[in-house]
Amino acid sequence: MNIVVLVKQVPDSGADRSLRPDDNTVDRGSAGNVINEMDEYAIEEALKVREAHGGEVTVLTMGPDRASESIRKALSMGPDRAVHVLDDALHGSCAVATSKVLAAALGRLGADLVICGAESTDGRVQVLPHMIAERLGVAALTGARRLAVDGATLTVERQTEEGYEVVTASTPAVVSVWDTINEPRYPSFKGIMAAKKKPVQTLSLADLGIAGSEVGFDGATSTVLEHTRRPPRSGGTKVTDEGSGGVRLVEFLATEKFV
Template identity: 50%
Template sequence: MSLRIVVCAKYVPDAIGDRHFTEDLTVDRDDVDGLLSELDEYAVEQALRIKETADAEITVVTVGPEDAGEALRKALSMGADKAIHVADDDLRGTDVMGTSLVLAKAVEKAGYDLVICGMASTDGTMGVLPALLAERLGVAQATLLSEMSVEGGVVNGRRDGDAASERLRASLPAVVSVTDQSGEARYPSFKGIMAAKKKPVTSWDLSDLDIGAEAVGLEGAWTTVASAAECPARPVGTVVKDEGEGSKHLAAFLAERTFV
């Protein structure tokens, strides 16, 4: 039987885009382009590396609006086998607690042996979803791995800290998260991009997962954004004209700000 790997992928606003909030202090996703969270690309990469050495099937799952399908297509073009998109109007404003509930239900319904997540999303950057997901599934967790492998029904990994590294082992089924040091994510090939168009993408809503609307969205959120403000405009920089003494002006500028 093939090893069933599920990768959790998040569709996030482009970090270099001009992002804004709506009146209810949720991100205005219609006002900025989105993409697959860069840190989740490392999770897809690790799943693909396992598949290169073992009989495995990779399913990518995302929770988000219609546009979140773009994150799935990126993962499929990298080499994942199929995808699941959980989309529902009542999901708008869902926090990490609600998202972990939806993902747990989706992962259980899809069937799994190993769930791989990125270390954090590039928008919320909380980094707690893998632990919450493992708790909801009732399985072992091995998080923040910079190296991982699977053999004989056991996942092995290395977690690097500031002063030391740890070796971790967990019996499957399990949830792991990998860092951006786990291995550079591959670029989709033209062949992979074309093949992704034919790969199956299943769509589920809350009713398919037996989740009530009151458990998700702004109503079911455990956290609240109290206020938000625009970033201050960047001040105009100092222009130094070089008329023979530009280096002196530059040195004085740096010395004034204690850079030298």
């Protein structure tokens, strides 16, 4: 089975994050960058499918030069190779343009199964799996907490607020996963050393047949006009009970529209 895992490099969620003042995009140079946490679960699930059914696992990333660091980290977990879509014109791309680029790259790879995280920690829009599946004309099995493969049939337990739904589809398909699906493995020293020798193919927009005007700021369907940092947390309001504490507490909650 030909499995492709979508991996995104994002600013470390444990560090201070900000937007660039010049173009209102995420400032990826101001903090340490890591593999999107949910994508590590996608990598692990792809490796489990390969171990059970054979095949090859390819990591697919769209991002600047520095994304190569996350590519090697992903490869150290066990995938066979990687593809890096790299082009200066991609900066400022919206989710719609990103899905177009990734779908074009996936079309060249001929994946039977595409696995990705349900969301990224920098965007958190949860729409790319659906958009990519629509562009490829394949099924989207999203929000999986469990994935079973039986030949060309995929069965997913789709996590919901009330429990889960059982959804099935035939390959090729796109599956997005939550962090409830498995426990990602740690890269071993052998895996880290082996990752340095694994092939990484670089693709440009020209390779994918996409014009620069279709992506980046020129091709964006949405844009951030302005931003401001969240104000520091205040000390709050202290209610001292002097016989009317309950009334004052309810009045405060009503003012804040909690009741």
